[in-house]
Amino acid sequence: xxxxxxxxxxxxxxxxxxxxxxxxxxxxxxxxxxxxxxxxxxxxxxxxxxxxxxxxxxxxxxxxxxxxxxxxxxxxxxxxxxxx
Numbered sequence: 075x076x077x078x079x080x081x082x083x084x085x086x087x088x089x090x091x092x093x094x095x096x097x098x099x100x101x102x103x104x105x106x107x108x109x110x111x112x113x114x115x116x117x118x119x120x121x122x123x124x125x126x127x128x129x130x131x132x133x134x135x136x137x138x139x140x141x142x143x144x145x146x147x148x149x150x151x152x153x154x155x156x157x158x
Contacts, residue, residue: 075147079140079147080144083137083140086126086129088125088126088137089125096118097115097118100114100118101115
């Protein structure tokens with residue numbers, strides 16, 4: 075289920091792996107984040123946001139609902155794994 079949703083999200087081509095990696099590098103740096111880091115995070119997601127905004131309204135809605143579903147299932151699985 076989760077991998078199917080991930081594949082569906084990938085098909086939209088809204089985000090790229092290098093953008094995800096860049097965001098994660100800044101977000102999980104282990105240091106207290108500064109205003110400069112916030113700007114870097116925003117810069118890392120701006121290309122994906124622009125690509126999402128360029129989608130037709132129906133495609134945007136489908137992407138958002140699929141992403142929301144992915145997030146809910148991922149959160150649930152993470153919580154279950156913590157109990158093991």
